[in-house]
Amino acid sequence: MLRRLAWCFWFLLGLVFYTYIGYGVVVALLVRLRPRRRELPAPEEADLPTLTIVVAAHNEESCIVAKLENCLQLDYPRDRLSLIFVTDGSTDSTVDLLTAYPVPEGVEFRVLHAPERRGKMAAMNRAMTQVQTPIVVFSDANTRLNTGALRELARHFGDPHVGVVAGEKRVHYGNSAGVEGVGEGIYWRYESRLKQLDADLYTVVGAAGELFALRTALYEEMPGDIILDDFYLSLRIAGRGHRVAYAAGAYSVEGHSESVGEEFKRRARNASGGIQGILRMPGLLNPFAHGWLTFQYFSHRVLRWTITPLVLPLLFLLNGWLARQGGGVYSLFLAGQIGFYTMALLGRVTEQIGYRVKLFYIPYYFCVMNGAVYAGMWRLLRGRQSAVWERTRRADTAR
Secondary structure (H helix, E strand, O other): OHHHHHHHHHHHHHHHHHHHHHHHHHHHHHHHHOOOOOOOOOOOHHHOOOEEEEEEOOOOOOOHHHHHHHHHOOOOOHHHEEEEEEOOOOOOOHHHHHHHOOOOOOOEEEEEOOOOOOOHHHHHHHHHOOOOOOEEEEEEOOOEEOOOHHHHHHHHOOOOOEEEEEEEEEEEOOOOOOHHHHHHHHHHHHHHHHHHHHHHHOOOOOOOOOEEEEEHHHOOOOOOOOOOHHHHHHHHHHHOOOEEEEEEEEEEEEEOEOOHHHHHHHHHHHHHHHHHHHHHOHHHHOHHHHOHHHHHHHHHHHHHHHHHHHHHHHHHHHHHHHHHHHOOHHHHHHHHHHHHHHHHHHHHHHHHOOOOOHHHHHHHHHHHHHHHHHHHHHHHHHOOOOOOOOOOOEOOOOO
């Protein structure tokens, strides 16, 4: 019995390590062993595809004008650019601000508005009935895109095997930011590196909704109750044999969550949406049908949102029992776990009293991130997670 439990401990410990660190190491090694994919040249001006930017916005009066201006300032021929803003259910001045804005001649601009709010997926479905360009770009209202984002996205569609291009998400935070800012910023820097490695190996497993593009012909109307539209849509297309490329040179910038509570709420929703997507796309777990995609999808997404968060408390309890039985190396690992979770607790306490210690940020954010998975699972099981977005309050304006 002791030997079996010891083997179980090492297996679970290895699983946790693989989920958060080891997978990145494995993919980096695999990328080095595979021939490098040819770098696509930037398309000539005459070869740039026409495209449409779709922005789903609900009660975004504080940032909607800045978003529209940002879209108009992007370095892309105006005669090949269309803009569609969907404002369903907005009750503030979002619609008035958009319709009154003096859009320059040469840019096709439409505002779609309906009084009923049915969620972002429904808004995207409605917008897509109006898209007539071969490429569509989705972006959130509270993010800003870099000037060359559209050209960089367009470049990757030079590969006929690419169906989706994921942009990079960057989170802005200053020196005064707490764990919600520093933790989110560090997480997205690490996640961006993993996305690049995923793309170099085969495909990105899930685009970020702040900025991604796809071939319009590949879009299929999505169920209106989908919670995590970017994840579900991009993986559905990948499952049909199309690669999801990564464009690090096309990025969105937004402010960090206003508080740890807001970040927890955002992550719980993402976990609900991720688990919902996993349950609705079981075929992606068939390696005989999807090969590399299954390996990447299981390692990068399924483990994070389902198995590994459940393993963490079990690993702690098993470690405690083994340390009591045999001591030695198990006592060292138990001391390490206790130290890690103690730092997380101190991170919470010091954050609440306003005395921030950056040493505690990573352990605290790690616990917030995994605790949100439990909350997301619970909401999904109870049917309490709506497809209608509850906006995350941001501490500052993205820039």
